[in-house]
Amino acid sequence: MSINKYTHTAIALHWWIALLFIPLGVMGLIMAGLSPNDPLKFKLYQLHKSIGIVILCAMISRLVWRVIKAPPPLPIGQPQWSKRWSGRLHRLFYLLLFILPLSGWVIVSTASIDVPTVVFNIVPVPHLPLQEIADQVVIYDRAHSLHKFLFFFTIGLVLLHVAASLWHQFIVKDQLLKRIFSLAGVLGALLAIAITIALGSRIMGGVTTERESLPAIRQITHPHWYAEASNSSLQFRGIQEGEPFTGHFASFSAHIAIEDDLSQSFVRATINTDSVNTGDTERDETIKNADWFDVQRHPIARFQSTKITAVGDDMYQVTGSLHLRGINRTIVLPMHYIKNGDTARSQAQITLNRHDFGVGQGVWVSDEWVGAEVEVWFTLNLTRR
Numbered sequence: 166m167s168i169n170k171y172t173h174t175a176i177a178l179h180w181w182i183a184l185l186f187i188p189l190g191v192m193g194l195i196m197a198g199l200s201p202n203d204p205l206k207f208k209l210y211q212l213h214k215s216i217g218i219v220i221l222c223a224m225i226s227r228l229v230w231r232v233i234k235a236p237p238p239l240p241i242g243q244p245q246w247s248k249r250w251s252g253r254l255h256r257l258f259y260l261l262l263f264i265l266p267l268s269g270w271v272i273v274s275t276a277s278i279d280v281p282t283v284v285f286n287i288v289p290v291p292h293l294p295l296q297e298i299a300d301q302v303v304i305y306d307r308a309h310s311l312h313k314f315l316f317f318f319t320i321g322l323v324l325l326h327v328a329a330s331l332w333h334q335f336i337v338k339d340q341l342l343k344r345i346f347s348l349a350g351v352l353g354a355l356l357a358i359a360i361t362i363a364l365g366s367r368i369m370g371g372v373t374t375e376r377e378s379l380p381a382i383r384q385i386t387h388p389h390w391y392a393e394a395s396n397s398s399l400q401f402r403g404i405q406e407g408e409p410f411t412g413h414f415a416s417f418s419a420h421i422a423i424e425d426d427l428s429q430s431f432v433r434a435t436i437n438t439d440s441v442n443t444g445d446t447e448r449d450e451t452i453k454n455a456d457w458f459d460v461q462r463h464p465i466a467r468f469q470s471t472k473i474t475a476v477g478d479d480m481y482q483v484t485g486s487l488h489l490r491g492i493n494r495t496i497v498l499p500m501h502y503i504k505n506g507d508t509a510r511s512q513a514q515i516t517l518n519r520h521d522f523g524v525g526q527g528v529w530v531s532d533e534w535v536g537a538e539v540e541v542w543f544t545l546n547l548t549r550r
């Protein structure tokens with residue numbers, strides 16, 4: 166029986182993508198689990214992004230090639246329903262293998278720490294133009310969840326795809342599997358994988374310094390100054406039953422770069438809401454519960470600047486998006502910032518309305534027990550990274 170085969174190019178692209186896919190996903194899972202200070206994390210991130218972009222390019226090539234050379238017709242004897250489902254599964258694969266790398270690209274374009282993507286340390290890939298949108302943090306979270314979910318979903322489809330192929334090969338015995346094998350095609354795929362691995366070794370074999378850990382990597386494009394709770398403070402004052410009380414966050418980090426060119430400047434902060442401390446255990450437990458910070462569902466609050474303007478000596482007006490309890494609001498922070506060589510100091514104070522972020526639900530919506538306005542201020546002692 167004569168077999169209608171795919172072209173060598175289509176076969177090479179198929180096996181190149183298929184054989185890179187699972188190792189790439191496993192690499193993603195491993196690197197996501199590593200500590201941010203582990204230099205291996207940075208290398209794996211760069212490798213993962215590089216191979217992910219390669220898959221995206223291979224998918225584009227596959228699509229273009231499919232338009233140029235249509236796939237060979239399926240065997241005449243194959244039932245219509247089987248042809249229909251095979252077509253649907255293939256279309257779904259195309260869709261997923263585009264959305265997966267694209268969602269990864271969205272992650273790196275909206276991450277609070279800006280790590281440039283340079284494919285195999287050779288070709289720089291710009292971020293998607295998502296920096297100016299207010300909901301950056303929400304988009305990051307959604308893209309991240311989607312990215313991970315789609316990987317597992319695609320694995321499920323791959324298993325289905327493999328099972329269907331084996332069924333055709335060994336039960337139906339219609340030689341369908343042979344359509345996607347040719348010596349030249351498989352050798353082409355292996356050569357492409359060998360080149361991918363050789364290029365990947367540029368990243369894995371490169372010299373790593375302490376500073377190549379993730380939080381520090383921003384300096385590749387912008388030097389920045391960094392602070393965390395150990396030598397800085399982030400405090401707030403509220404009113405409970407008419408009496409003022411103060412609190413602070415015991416865990417947070419901030420990255421600031423104020424350049425002469427303010428369009429290159431940024432202020433970013435990440436706060437662990439679970440670290441709130443008002444010196445009163447009962448009140449702290451209440452603040453952490455679902456009606457208040459809801460730390461189970463929203464363990465992180467984030468601030469990301471979108472625009473910085475100079476308003477006086479060492480004074481800046483920092484406009485940005487504050488993400489708290491799942492809600493994004495634009496706030497304008499008057500910030501004092503003074504740089505002195507490798508260190509910098511920054512202070513700011515702002516009054517927020519807790520209702521803007523849905524903080525205080527149920528009976529707490531009323532201002533009778535706890536006031537709506539909360540004064541927040543910080544002092545950051547930053548060091549150059």
Ligand code: HEM
Nearest residue numbers: 189190193194197214217218220265266269270272313316
């Ligand atoms: C078909 C291609 C891809 C697959 C199968 C894939 C798969 C994965 C998986 C399974 C994870 C782990 C998710 C987690 O546990 O949190 C991950 C993480 C990640 N991926 Fe991909 N990925 C692909 C392409 C890309 C591309 C093209 C980029 C960027 C240009 C990218 C960027 C990232 C980043 C930044 C993370 C880490 C997120 C974090 O901080 O935890 N990925 N990827």
